[in-house]
Ligand SMILES: Nc1ncnc2c1ncn2[C@@H]1O[C@H](COP(=O)(O)OP(=O)(O)O)[C@@H](O)[C@H]1O
């Protein structure tokens with residue numbers, strides 16, 4: 001298991017205002033899995049993603065990442081883990097509007113102190129992987145929603161993440177762009193990336209191999225395999241497996257804080 005969570009709770013606020021965002025969550029995710037997390041608004045999906053991605057800590061319970069108990073790591077230790085293993089994609093893309101697609105993908109590498117020539121090359125290659133080779137010098141407002149999200153995905157891949165976490169990545173996209181984004185995740189998954197997608201959209205969820213439902217902070221169902229129908233359409237653009245070197249050891253690790 002790359003992720004092992006057992007009897008985990010997350011509370012926000014103090015006594016009278018205390019919110020139980022997650023309650024006795026137990027969840028195992030094997031390396032190489034692709035799964036969706038579904039549930040109504042306010043059910044705890046983002047809270048769970050933030051904990052999975054080491055942006056936040058559980059209040060109690062076990063969280064083991066790659067077999068190591070990380071529930072008590074400090075902020076710096078969590079940041080190191082995040083930079084080594086985790087990629088994030090958000091509903092609102094979180095791109096810098098005054099930077100080109102290329103500069104947006106380069107940004108985490110700027111923070112990590114990668115030399116300019118090297119980070120240009122890596123960013124170009126990643127934009128090529130997500131099908132945006134001919135849009136590298138465009139600004140976000142010159143790109144469609146689907147293209148913006150693909151820039152964000154390219155940026156999430158710069159640290160060769162073992163786990164890609166996407167919180168409602170298709171929430172602002174039309175059906176067709178959303179499908180392309182999920183197909184891209186599927187391709188990344190097929191070359192070894194563990195993918196966790198939060199979605200409201202059952203059309204998105206059925207494209208993964210496992211669906212975990214959350215309600216009021218609790219897991220109420222966890223289905224996988226043949227009970228989920230798999231759509232087998234082919235990507236609209238070509239991906240070259242191996243180009244990211246996912247099978248190689250991490251070539252560099254980002255510094256704290258990206
Ligand atoms: N930083 C926070 N402080 C206090 N309450 C929070 C915070 N973040 C989320 N919550 C509460 O925790 C619950 C779960 O929220 P969230 O994880 O964002 O749900 P979802 O992503 O499923 O919509 C909600 O009741 C929400 O209001």
Ligand SMILES: [Mg+2]
Pocket residue numbers: 045046047167
């Ligand atoms: Mg949310």
